[in-house]
Amino acid sequence: MRALPSYLSAARTALRVPKPHEWLLLATLLYLTDRYRWLMDDAFIYFRYIDNLLFLDRGLVYNAGEYVEGYSSPLWLLGLIPLRALTIDYYTLVRVLALAIAGSYGVALIWLNRRLSPPGPIVNFPLAASAAHYGLTTHFSSGLETPLVQLIAPLYAAALQRPESRALQAVVALAPLVRAENGLLGLLFLPWSIYRTRRVPIWFLALGLIANAGWLAFRVTYYADFLPNTFYLKDAEQWGLGLQYLQNVSETHAWPWVLLFVVTCAIIGRKQLARTDLGSRAIMLTAAIAYAVYVARIGGDMLYHRYAALPVCLLLCATAGVVEAAVLQLPAARLRLPVAIVVLLLVTFWFGFRYPPTLESHPLFLPEDSRKWFAIADPNWHRRHSSLEYRPERAQEDARTLELYERQRLRGEPAAPKIKVMGFCRQAYRRSEMYIVHDFGLTDLVLARLPRPFGRPGHKFVQAEAAHVARLRERARQTGMVWYDLPKAARWVAQRQLHFPKQRQLHFPIRLMLVPGLQRCS
Numbered sequence: 001m002r003a004l005p006s007y008l009s010a011a012r013t014a015l016r017v018p019k020p021h022e023w024l025l026l027a028t029l030l031y032l033t034d035r036y037r038w039l040m041d042d043a044f045i046y047f048r049y050i051d052n053l054l055f056l057d058r059g060l061v062y063n064a065g066e067y068v069e070g071y072s073s074p075l076w077l078l079g080l081i082p083l084r085a086l087t088i089d090y091y092t093l094v095r096v097l098a099l100a101i102a103g104s105y106g107v108a109l110i111w112l113n114r115r116l117s118p119p120g121p122i123v124n125f126p127l128a129a130s131a132a133h134y135g136l137t138t139h140f141s142s143g144l145e146t147p148l149v150q151l152i153a154p155l156y157a158a159a160l161q162r163p164e165s166r167a168l169q170a171v172v173a174l175a176p177l178v179r180a181e182n183g184l185l186g187l188l189f190l191p192w193s194i195y196r197t198r199r200v201p202i203w204f205l206a207l208g209l210i211a212n213a214g215w216l217a218f219r220v221t222y223y224a225d226f227l228p229n230t231f232y233l234k235d236a237e238q239w240g241l242g243l244q245y246l247q248n249v250s251e252t253h254a255w256p257w258v259l260l261f262v263v264t265c266a267i268i269g270r271k272q273l274a275r276t277d278l279g280s281r282a283i284m285l286t287a288a289i290a291y292a293v294y295v296a297r298i299g300g301d302m303l304y305h306r307y308a309a310l311p312v313c314l315l316l317c318a319t320a321g322v323v324e325a326a327v328l329q330l331p332a333a334r335l336r337l338p339v340a341i342v343v344l345l346l347v348t349f350w351f352g353f354r355y356p357p358t359l360e361s362h363p364l365f366l367p368e369d370s371r372k373w374f375a376i377a378d379p380n381w382h383r384r385h386s387s388l389e390y391r392p393e394r395a396q397e398d399a400r401t402l403e404l405y406e407r408q409r410l411r412g413e414p415a416a417p418k419i420k421v422m423g424f425c426r427q428a429y430r431r432s433e434m435y436i437v438h439d440f441g442l443t444d445l446v447l448a449r450l451p452r453p454f455g456r457p458g459h460k461f462v463q464a465e466a467a468h469v470a471r472l473r474e475r476a477r478q479t480g481m482v483w484y485d486l487p488k489a490a491r492w493v494a495q496r497q498l499h500f501p502k503q504r505q506l507h508f509p510i511r512l513m514l515v516p517g518l519q520r521c522s
Contacts, residue, residue, distance in 0.1 A: 018110050019122050021344060025131040026106045028348075032137040033102040036363060037095050037390060038383035040303070043143025044429035045442060046071050050084050055405040056432065060222070062443040063435050064413050069228045070443030073145035074215050075177035089398035090143065091390055098141035101151050105130070105140070108154035109317070115161050116281075116321035118272040121340035123323045125262075126154075126316040128344055132352030133253065134363050135305030136312070138379050146309050148178045153313030156185050156287075157320070160280035163193035166203045173208035177215060180231070182310070184290055188283050195279075225445070232448040233441060233458050238299030241457055244374050245300020246292060249308040252356045262319050269325025276325075281318045288314040299457035304356045304378050307457075323347075375456040387426050401430075408433060416477055421470045423463075435473070439466040446484075450492060465492070 018026065045062065049071060052058040062070050071077055083093055109127045130136050139146040152175050159168035172189045175182035186208060193201045219225055250256065266273060288311040301307035327340050353362070358378035361367045370380040382388050414433060422428045423439040440459045441447030446469065452460040468490060469483075476483035484493045 019124075021341075022110055022122070022124055022127060025124065025127045025348075026103065026110075029102055029106050029127075029131040029137065030099055032131070032134075032364075033098050033140045034095070035366075036134070036138040036379075036383070037098060037141040038138070038379050039091065039094060039141070039143045039388050039390075040379070040382050041385075041388060041425045042442070043090075043094070044425040046077055046080060046143065047084075047090055048425075048429045048432070049077065050081055051401075051405065051429075051432070053081065054085055055402065056409055058413075064417070066435075067223050068443055068445045069219060069223045069225060070230065070438075072180075072228060072230045073148070073178050075174060076145035076148055078177075079148075087402060089395045091394040091398075094141050094143045095390075098147060101147040102137070102140040105151050105154060108151070108158060109320070112154050112157050112161070112317060113320040113324075115158075116276050117324040118269075118275065118321065118328055120324055120328045121337045123327065123340045123344050123347075125319050125323045125343075125347055128347045129258075129316055129351045130313075132348045132350075133312075134355050135249070135252070135309070138363070139305055139309055142306075142379065142382075144306075145178055146306055149182075150309050150313050152178060152182065152185070153310060154317050156189070156314070157280065157284055157317040159189060160192060160283055161277060163189070163196045163201065169193075169201055169204035170207055173204050174211055176208075176212055180228070181291070181294055183212075184294075185287055188287055192279070192283055229445055229448050230442065230458075232445075233460065234298045236299070236454065237297055238454060238457065239296060241299035241375060241454070242296030245376060245457070246296055246308065248300075248356065248373055248376050249305060249312065252304070253351055253354050258350070262322055265322045265326035268329050269322065269327075272325035272328055273322065276321055284314045284318040288312075288318070299454065300376070302375060302377055302456045302459065304358060304373075304376055387424075405432065419470050419473050421463075421466050437466050437470045437473075439463045441466070444469065446493060465490075469493070 048062055049060055052062070052064070053060050056064075058064045059067075061067055080093070083097075084090070106127060109130065110124065113122070113124045113126060136150060139150060141147070152171065155168060155171045156175070159165065159172050162168055172186050175185050186204075190201065190204070193204065216226070219228070291314070292308070292311040295301075295307045295311070298307075305312070323343055324340075327336050327343070330336050330339060355363050356373065356376075356378060358370050358373050358376065359367055359380060360369050360371070363380065366383070367380060368384060370378040370384075417433060417435045419435045419437065420428075420431065421437045421439050422431075425438075425442075428434075428436045428438070436443070438444055438447070439462065441450070441462045444466070447460070447462045447465055450460065450462055450465060452462050452465075455461050472483040472486055472489055472493065475488070476486055479486070483489070
């Protein structure tokens, strides 16, 4: 019978439910996630790959017969494939996934804040800031992998709290398949797990090796490359653009003042915080800083918050329980709950009423126009674009697209598909019968590797070269030659092109992999 009270206490701990204000914050998070829903133009690169695989029998390719890994997140792509196989249109798919991932993110923050908070009034600074944060709520949709990146942050924080959990070990092990740079999280998690549990995390190592090495083997055999094509577009030092990007993220929500508030709370509540897990907080902050340095190096991104999503979310996770620890230092117990409520309201309004300078008015009102801040644009441009915005007729449009795919599949591949240079991915997605040369090089292995200046992060000035590639391919079709062997091909074509032997009887094309810039060998 003595064990009964401890059992009931453990049950109450396991079955904790959110406080009333946390339910309200969760509802706000979901409402704003849906309110700000949008599809980024680049998401249609994923969609073209998936539809070519599922409905046109072309394989996991952007253009029929051309094997280039033009997407950044294998895990996001693999997650979309079975859902799209149900013939759900992408607009509905992205909307439902956004709500599901945002809800999971909020629940994970509630668990984390409980874990790191001392007994007493609950504020949940991370959830309050996230629910009102325009960048966070916006990027739970988009059609890109950013929702998974944001969800990884609280799950990674949870893994640091419970490194023995196999499920959480799996999250960290698979994180590099969401974005390759997430491998940093695993490098920090491994020694921490060994230190905390006094054993090697075999499940983490085994799953990480199988999943990541397995995808690398697939990439080498299927795409004849060691890195995704997008790596070559991002792998450049652009510190100037990157620091501007972080400045934009920082100034939007006045992060220096936010950090000053958090540090002040940490100093006031240091005695309570000393009883919590300071080591895991240090790792979260280390990961956030290291990732922010990487973002600065590559020039950030052309869209507000997208590449800063992981460091921002990790930073919020590291603040879990800090405000609660400060509130407990109030000498009068009766003042603690009112002060916690006031702090909660201030935090929510602070993050909720601030928005990036790219917007003309508050995003809640879905402004018609937006402008660029240096090279940084706002998702609102995509949200309000006539070809991309959510409309009731999108499901009917997708039904017609699937009918078109069926007719194309029955006819077979055209002998001479039209070759077109395009940069607007939504338009390219609609032209499944064409061979598309992306004019920023996102899906072209030659253009991505060219040493050209960047007009904006991840977007090289290669429009002229893209037109040249299209002309060479058209001429090669007429002469029966290989396009990069044509006499009139520019020197950079021969120096930067991989070697394509004829298709073998294997399902996966085997091609010779050469270091860019060296002479081709046959």
